[in-house]
Amino acid sequence: MPLLAVAQLHTRDVPDLVGPDGCDLLQVFWCPFEAHGPDRTIEVALTWRRAEDVGTVRTPQPEPPVAGRVEFVPTPCVLHPEQVVEHQYLGLLGDDLQEQIAEWEESLLDDEDADDTEDGPDSTAPASYATYEEYEAATAAARAAEPDEIDYMSDLSLAPGWKVGGYASRHLTDPAPVDCPRCATSMPPLLTVHTWECDGASRSWLPLEDDADDPGVIDPVGIYLGRGQMRIHTCPTDPTHPHRLTFQ
Structure with a gap:
């Protein structure tokens, strides 16, 4: 069966994407069954190419006739790359820095509590609405007016979603080394596939x-x-070395 085409990334769109010499295009494929790869996980294939060598796109695209689960089959969509800054997972920071972050978060909460005290209790009577649409609009406006609570893990540390590069989350498992099976170099994430x-x-x-x-x-x-x-982790010394997968 053909592999599923999952992602196509150009180095001109993703500055942090680095491949083998002369290659400026990464194509990501995987098998639509969970247990056909190493260690009975999903099988992922990475193909580095030169964009100028890519010919006419096949129509229709080859697709497997069946899949293990519908959640293995991506919904076709256009990618709009955006470069953002994120910071290391909290549990991998030094103890002193973790304490400073905790104190900073507490100071933000104290400031919000002080603002609420100055404003005083809300003495207005509950409003009545002629229609549910009016109630929904008023609720949305009130929600938008509320100050957003900011914390390191949710707002500054790890960006959710599909991303190239960046840091890895360790919210389900303890930190463990991910080393290249060929040269033992530490392998950072190349691509993170996230549900949300x-x-x-x-x-x-x-x-x-x-x-x-x-x-x-x-x-x-x-x-x-x-x-x-x-x-998907790749070797920074040589992107052609075998990649590794980690899950959370």
Whole structure:
């Protein structure tokens, strides 16, 4: 059966994407069955190419006749790359820095509590609405007026969604080395495949033009691997060395 075409990335669109010499295009494929890869996980294939060597796109695209689960089959969509800054997973920072972050988060909460005290209790009577649409609009306006709570893990540390490069989350398993099976070099994530583009805990990573209440924005690709997240790691010394997968 043909592999599923999952992603096509150009180095001109993704500055952090580095491949073998002369290659400026990465194509990602995988098998639509979970247990056909190493260690009975999904089989992922990476193909580095020169964009100038790519000919006419095949129509229609080859697709397998069956799949293990519908969550293995991506919904076709256009990628709009955006470069963002994220920071290391909290549990991998030094103890002193973790304490400073905790104190900073507490100071933000204290400031919010002080603002609430100055404003005083809300003595207005509950409003009545002629229609449900009026109630829904008023609720949305009140929600938008509330200050957003900011914390390191949700707003500053790891961007959710599909991403190239960046840091890896360790929210389900303890940190463990991911080394190249050929040269033992530490392998950072090349590509993270995440179920959610916005995790719901914070909207800080959501593009301003997107609506967080739109399911198509939160989960546009329809993929669910592992417990919601899969990372493809490649060797920084030689991208042609065998890649590795980790799941969260």
